[in-house]
Amino acid sequence: MRHIISVLLENEAGALSRVAGLFSARGYNIESLTVAPTEDASLSRMTIVTSGSDEVIEQITKQLNKLIEAVKVVDLSDGDHIERELMLVKVRAIGKDREEMKRMVDIFRGRIIDVTDKDYTIELTGTGTKLDAFLKAIDATAILETVRTGASGIGRGDRILKV
Amino acid sequence: MELSGAEITIRCLQEEGVEHVFGYPGGSVLYIYDELSKQDKVKHVLVRHEQGAVHAADGYARSTDKVGVALVTSGPGVTNAVTGIATAYMDSIPLVIITGQVPTHAIGQDAFQECDTVGITRPCVKHNFLVKDVKDLALTMKKAFYIARTGRPGPVVVDIPKDVTSQTTEFVYPKSISMRSYNPVVKGHAGQIKKAVQLLARAKRPMIYVGGGTILGNASAELTQLTKMLGFPCTNTLMALGAYPATDKQFVGMLGMHGTYEANMAMQHCDVLLAVGARFDDRVIGNPKHFFEKSRTIIHIDIDPSSISKRVKVDVPIVGNVREVLQEMIKQVQGAKEKRDAEALKSWWSQIDLWRERDCLKYDHSSKIIKPQFVIEKLWELTKGDAFVTSDVGQHQMWAAQFYKFTKPRRWINSGGLGTMGFGLPSAMGVQMAHPKSPVACITGEASIQMCIQELSTCKQYHLPIKILCLNNRYMGMVRQWQEFFHGNRYAESYMDALPDFVRLAEAYGHVGIQVEKPGDVEGAIKEAFSRKKDLVFLNFITDQTENVFPMVPGGKGLSEMILV
Numbered sequence: 001m002r003h004i005i006s007v008l009l010e011n012e013a014g015a016l017s018r019v020a021g022l023f024s025a026r027g028y029n030i031e032s033l034t035v036a037p038t039e040d041a042s043l044s045r046m047t048i049v050t051s052g053s054d055e056v057i058e059q060i061t062k063q064l065n066k067l068i069e070a071v072k073v074v075d076l077s078d079g080d081h082i083e084r085e086l087m088l089v090k091v092r093a094i095g096k097d098r099e100e101m102k103r104m105v106d107i108f109r110g111r112i113i114d115v116t117d118k119d120y121t122i123e124l125t126g127t128g129t130k131l132d133a134f135l136k137a138i139d140a141t142a143i144l145e146t147v148r149t150g151a152s153g154i155g156r157g158d159r160i161l162k163v
Numbered sequence: 164m165e166l167s168g169a170e171i172t173i174r175c176l177q178e179e180g181v182e183h184v185f186g187y188p189g190g191s192v193l194y195i196y197d198e199l200s201k202q203d204k205v206k207h208v209l210v211r212h213e214q215g216a217v218h219a220a221d222g223y224a225r226s227t228d229k230v231g232v233a234l235v236t237s238g239p240g241v242t243n244a245v246t247g248i249a250t251a252y253m254d255s256i257p258l259v260i261i262t263g264q265v266p267t268h269a270i271g272q273d274a275f276q277e278c279d280t281v282g283i284t285r286p287c288v289k290h291n292f293l294v295k296d297v298k299d300l301a302l303t304m305k306k307a308f309y310i311a312r313t314g315r316p317g318p319v320v321v322d323i324p325k326d327v328t329s330q331t332t333e334f335v336y337p338k339s340i341s342m343r344s345y346n347p348v349v350k351g352h353a354g355q356i357k358k359a360v361q362l363l364a365r366a367k368r369p370m371i372y373v374g375g376g377t378i379l380g381n382a383s384a385e386l387t388q389l390t391k392m393l394g395f396p397c398t399n400t401l402m403a404l405g406a407y408p409a410t411d412k413q414f415v416g417m418l419g420m421h422g423t424y425e426a427n428m429a430m431q432h433c434d435v436l437l438a439v440g441a442r443f444d445d446r447v448i449g450n451p452k453h454f455f456e457k458s459r460t461i462i463h464i465d466i467d468p469s470s471i472s473k474r475v476k477v478d479v480p481i482v483g484n485v486r487e488v489l490q491e492m493i494k495q496v497q498g499a500k501e502k503r504d505a506e507a508l509k510s511w512w513s514q515i516d517l518w519r520e521r522d523c524l525k526y527d528h529s530s531k532i533i534k535p536q537f538v539i540e541k542l543w544e545l546t547k548g549d550a551f552v553t554s555d556v557g558q559h560q561m562w563a564a565q566f567y568k569f570t571k572p573r574r575w576i577n578s579g580g581l582g583t584m585g586f587g588l589p590s591a592m593g594v595q596m597a598h599p600k601s602p603v604a605c606i607t608g609e610a611s612i613q614m615c616i617q618e619l620s621t622c623k624q625y626h627l628p629i630k631i632l633c634l635n636n637r638y639m640g641m642v643r644q645w646q647e648f649f650h651g652n653r654y655a656e657s658y659m660d661a662l663p664d665f666v667r668l669a670e671a672y673g674h675v676g677i678q679v680e681k682p683g684d685v686e687g688a689i690k691e692a693f694s695r696k697k698d699l700v701f702l703n704f705i706t707d708q709t710e711n712v713f714p715m716v717p718g719g720k721g722l723s724e725m726i727l728v
Contacts, residue, residue: 009344010344014285017282017285055472059473065468066468066469068289068344068345069344070344071343
């Protein structure tokens with residue numbers, strides 16, 4: 001099953017490689033991994049999307065907790081949570097396709113953030129499935145380039161991950 | 164007054180009460196060596212290869228419960244040390260390994276003797292540090308020792324660039340330390356302990372399975388007390404030999420791939436299993452699917468939550484320091500009102516006694532060729548079971564584990580997890596350094612001993628009177644055994660052609676060598692070796708080439724599917 005795990009890490013050199021190394025050394029899946037410092041500069045927050053049986057996920061959280069630099073580990077999938085991913089897509093937009101593309105962007109509540117006479121660069125946020133849906137909805141041959149950040153997640157309501 | 168990074172490094176070692184450092188100098192650690200030579204609190208032991216340094220520090224740590232310390236230079240010094248670090252990591256041994264690094268401005272430039280030490284060692288350390296600023300050095304050293312020895316112990320690498328060792332700063336060694344990201348659990352959950360004690364009281368076919376964590380956690384006395392109070396059978400893993408005395412009648416022997424018939428059968432057929440500081444690894448329980456064909460309730464005490472329900476799902480997990488948890492259990496067992504089922508226990512013991520009658524460790528005592536088991540039995544007899552015994556890896560290791568009846572913890576020193584050939588001799592050096600007056604035996608084979616044979620030179624320099632018992636069967640015995648059983652007797656590359664004359668080799672290093680070829684000479688040779696209190700003696704026993712280790716649970720098979728003699 002797919003799980004989304006949040007980790008608060010000491011913001012130190014090499015902390016990311018410890019997490020990445022742990023996943024590869026123990027053969028765990030890693031679908032996406034995002035990391036950036038938090039409002040407290042001494043901490044980084046990482047969101048990992050992974051999948052595995054309950055036993056494997058239990059081991060993953062235990063092994064993450066065991067990392068000396070891991071301050072807190074939470075499996076967001078254990079409760080209500082929100083996740084978002086950011087995607088930038090560069091598409092070909094010429095002639096009559098230009099208007100159609102603009103409409104699709106509006107439907108998906110995206111924004112066009114760069115324009116030339118031949119192409120648009122679109123910014124879109126949402127769950128991974130929404131981003132997938134957008135890519136399916138537009139003409140595949142129009143896609144010039146895509147870049148996605150991987151999911152970031154946060155608990156709903158008073159589910160708060162903080163030191 | 165400001166001190167240099169090198170001085171600070173040494174001062175930190177002094178503050179930590181370190182008496183011995185095992186190491187090998189090189190360009191990046193010259194300032195540190197310079198400072199080492201200016202003081203005499205911390206003694207340096209010069210090895211002949213960095214692998215030997217880490218194994219020696221490891222043997223030192225295992226036999227004392229102190230943190231072992233090694234000091235090596237950058238690049239090849241580090242890569243040579245990696246086998247030793249991985250060995251310690253797999254067996255959870257507290258070490259601090261100080262590694263030299265090229266100067267900070269040269270890092271990443273492919274400098275001479277540069278390697279990414281933190282990257283290379285990351286998967287085989289509990290933690291590692293690169294110290295980029297001399298101001299961080301003392302605190303980092305404090306953290307390194309703290310992390311190495313607390314929680315589930317393990318090796319910690321501190322990588323110090325050369326310029327950091329020459330820069331100066333004010334030296335303040337922190338008295339105490341706390342880290343928000345590292346807080347090992349100590350006390351076990353009271354409710355879980357209570358549940359465990361109730362389960363034990365109601366057990367009809369109980370079993371106590373003891374792992375290396377019991378020794379690392381200094382809980383042998385508590386374990387022994389609890390086991391005796393309960394009257395239950397007890398088995399030790401390879402890593403736990405000595406945790407429960409092997410001479411006691413409740414001890415059913417080691418379990419696992421080369422465990423006794425009675426221990427493995429009891430593991431398979433028990434109804435309540437108390438696992439103490441053990442991790443159900445593949446060499447211990449064999450195939451987990453087969454293990455679960457019989458149902459049993461499992462209580463698991465371990466300081467590392469990730470050891471619990473990793474290979475085997477457990478019913479009552481207790482995360483905590485083994486010693487404290489056992490103390491609490493003892494209290495509760497003493498106060499328990501519930502009567503244990505004496506009838507059921509009696510019939511369980513008669514079943515175990517039936518398994519014992521199988522006499523699974525028997526071997527041919529009338530052989531005209533020296534049987535390796537016989538050598539170990541004699542060693543046990545003649546040292547009155549009181550020697551420190553290190554071993555290498557292979558058949559000799561298993562025979563040592565089966566036939567030397569350890570009665571005290573920290574007397575049996577071997578590489579169980581990683582299975583590192585070459586561990587025996589250098590670890591014996593560490594043990595002998597820590598216990599200069601005690602007899603130290605290194606049980607080895609002609610293949611293993613050659614992997615770190617250069618350390619005979621270190622033994623000469625420091626007058627270490629280790630007794631090396633080489634069970635020389637002219638084969639990589641365990642490889643040969645597997646080839647015989649599973650590869651149609653095709654002994655691919657397991658025969659050691661062109662072996663050295665070990666007696667003359669020992670003599671060339673300035674030691675005493677004795678060749679032993681007849682069973683009748685074994686006792687005399689061991690006696691002579693141990694009577695030479697000041698000499699390292701290399702006993703080269705020419706043993707039976709065809710002897711195999713029994714019982715054996717073949718890889719992938721279940722515990723009760725043993726090959727027996």
